[in-house]
Structures are given as C-alpha cells and as structure tokens.
Amino acid sequence: MHDEYAILCERYPAPKCALDFANPLQLIIATVLSAQTTDKRVNTVTPELFARYPEAADLAAANPEDVEEIIHPLGFYRSKSKHLLGLAAALDERFGGRVPRTMDELVTLPGVGRKTANVVLGNAFGVPGFPVDTHVMRVTGRLRWRSDWRIAKSDPVAVEKEICACFPPEDWTDLSHRLIFHGRDVCHARKPDCDNCPLRETCPSFAIV
Ligand code: SF4
Known part of the structure; x- marks a missing residue:
C-alpha cells in the first residue's frame, strides 16, 4: 500500500481540488x-453563481428559479437549487453566514454528508479529511487496500476509517486527491488502462477488470 502510494505521489506530485473556489x-x-x-x-x-450571490444570506434570499437557471447545465437543477438555498439559509441562521470548521457541525447542514465535509475541511481549512468518492472506492478496492473489496457497495464511512488508519492525518487530503486523479486518468470504471498504469507491477486487479 505505502509503496503504491509513493508511486502515486511521484505521478501526481502537486494534487489539488479540481473545483474552483x-x-x-x-x-x-x-x-x-x-x-x-x-x-x-x-x-x-x-x-456567475458566486458573483450573483457572494454571501450565504444572498443565496438564502435568492429566487429559486434564478438559481435553477444558472445551474441548469449540471442536471438535477431543481433539487440542487433547493439544497443550495437550504444550505445557505442554515449557514446564515446558525453560523452567521460562515462555514463551520468541524465535521460535527458540517454534517448538520442540509445536503452535507461526510464526503462534502471532508472536502471542505481538507481543502478550505487545512484540517485533515479523507473524502471517499466513487473513484476512491474503486481504486482502493482494485488495489485491495481495504478488506471489503468484494462487496459491490461498500460503506464509505467504513472505507474512510480503514484507509485513514493506515496513513498519517497530514496525508489524508492529498491521498484522496491522488486516488481520484488516478481513477479519472488511468483506473477508469469501465476500461482501466492497466498497460499504462504505474501500479501494474503490484496491483492484484491488473488486466482482470
Ligand atoms: S493495474 Fe489496472 S486495475 Fe490496477 S490500479 Fe492500475 S489501472 Fe487500476
């Protein structure tokens, strides 16, 4: 596991969140x-969204249809608009418009689960967090970094716990970024590019998925 991670560190030397903020x-x-x-x-x-609604209070008071129009290209725009307005209202009412800095507080916000909370903690506050998304699930399973790799739908909280126990907290955020990059670039869901994978020598799933 740690040798493979060293290879991912070489391959992705400066990982960062792909979302602009x-x-x-x-x-x-x-x-x-x-x-x-x-x-x-x-x-x-x-x-456009950030320019129109710079503060949580602005977004909380927005006309949902205006927000829907801006985020329309993302799909699920009605439910996403509803989530955003609910989130903004909760931030405005309960946290004075600021984003809280703890997992316990973050997960009380509407539409915010552990994955989103870990993204925010690690990337906005420098607090160690290990977001588990579909790429992290797939890559850690194929590499057998986790014990439940045979289970089709693993529990992301259990995966977070198991992987975090193997790495120091200061590695968690970048570890997640690197696994996500590797999943996007090489270890694709349908057709992993095993022949060109830097982990092909040790990966138990080489050429069998
Ligand atoms: S060898 Fe193939 S399955 Fe294993 S990590 Fe690389 S791309 Fe994924």
Missing part, C-alpha cells in the same frame, strides 16, 4: 453542486 463558502457550494456531474462542469457555472 476562493473561500470556504464557495467550496461547500461547489462541492454540493458536484454530485452526479464533473468538477469541470461545475466550474463553468459557479463564476
């Missing part, structure tokens, strides 16, 4: 929007 509020909004779509696509709509 300038402050914690923008990041939590972008992360909520990134469900069921790509970070690239989210980055095409957020400049």
